[in-house]
Amino acid sequence: RKEVEQDPGPFNVPEGATVAFNCTYSNSASQSFFWYRQDCRKEPKLLMSVYSSGNEDGRFTAQLNRASQYISLLIRDSKLSDSATYLCVVTFLTGTASKLTFGTGTRLQVTL
Amino acid sequence: DAGVTQSPTHLIKTRGQQVTLRCSPKSGHDTVSWYQQALGQGPQFIFQYYEEEERQRGNFPDRFSGHQFPNYSSELNVNALLLGDSALYLCASSLWSGNYEQYFGPGTRLTVT
Numbered sequence: 001r002k003e004v005e006q007d008p009g010p011f012n013v014p015e016g017a018t019v020a021f022n023c024t025y026s027n028s029a030s031q032s033f034f035w036y037r038q039d040c041r042k043e044p045k046l047l048m049s050v051y052s053s054g055n056e057d058g059r060f061t062a063q064l065n066r067a068s069q070y071i072s073l074l075i076r077d078s079k080l081s082d083s084a085t086y087l088c089v090v091t092f093l094t095g096t097a098s099k100l101t102f103g104t105g106t107r108l109q110v111t112l
Numbered sequence: 113d114a115g116v117t118q119s120p121t122h123l124i125k126t127r128g129q130q131v132t133l134r135c136s137p138k139s140g141h142d143t144v145s146w147y148q149q150a151l152g153q154g155p156q157f158i159f160q161y162y163e164e165e166e167r168q169r170g171n172f173p174d175r176f177s178g179h180q181f182p183n184y185s186s187e188l189n190v191n192a193l194l195l196g197d198s199a200l201y202l203c204a205s206s207l208w209s210g211n212y213e214q215y216f217g218p219g220t221r222l223t224v225t
Contacts, residue, residue, distance in 0.1 A: 004154075031212075032211065032212040034213070041200075042218070043202055043216040043217060043218050043219050044155065044202070044216050045216070046213055046214075046215065049211070049213065087154055087155075091212045098160075098168075098206075098212045099157055099160065099168050099170070100145070100155075100157060100204075100212070100214055101157065102147075102154030102155045102156075103154050104152070104153055104154045105154050
């Protein structure tokens with residue numbers, strides 16, 4: 001089983017739609033969780049951290065369910081500029097060092 | 113505020129050669145991590161440096177080695193290049209004592225022929 005699993009998509013949605021991505025992780029000792037966005041042939045950019053209480057940043061809402069080892073990202077009112085690959089990232093400590101483990105990413109294509 | 117920088121942007125090497133990639137972390141950061149990203153895959157962790165020491169390592173062979181300098185910049189060296197080493201190599205910087213958020217440089221695209 002992969003450490004971090006995502007549906008690779010692609011998700012094709014019309015502008016203005018709401019879309020949700022899910023991610024599961026296998027290591028119950030994981031401590032920090034993030035969503036990164038990656039545009040084609042560019043570096044990943046941090047989109048938001050994910051907290052157990054859930055957090056929202058404008059049109060983006062992230063949720064964490066530690067019991068189910070499940071993370072989600074909801075995008076409301078999708079824009080053309082949201083088209084990208086969304087990477088689920090999980091961090092756990094080994095000793096004092098932290099290691100980010102990435103999912104393979106979910107591709108989103110927003111269309112007119 | 114300078115972000116993470118990497119050099120070179122692109123590189124073409126032949127099988128068996130050696131390559132050195134460079135990274136300067138974001139201003140104020142002291143930790144550098146290296147990742148390999150093959151086409152269609154998520155980044156795979158290679159290793160992490162802090163205080164000029166390798167602190168953690170992913171499942172990569174010894175052909176992959178690194179170094180961190182006193183100014184926190186870092187190098188990734190790959191020896192005896194294989195075709196399968198062709199990928200985007202990403203450097204990410206962070207604060208050792210921070211909240212584990214890592215910020216990526218633009219990457220070096222390595223092609224091995």
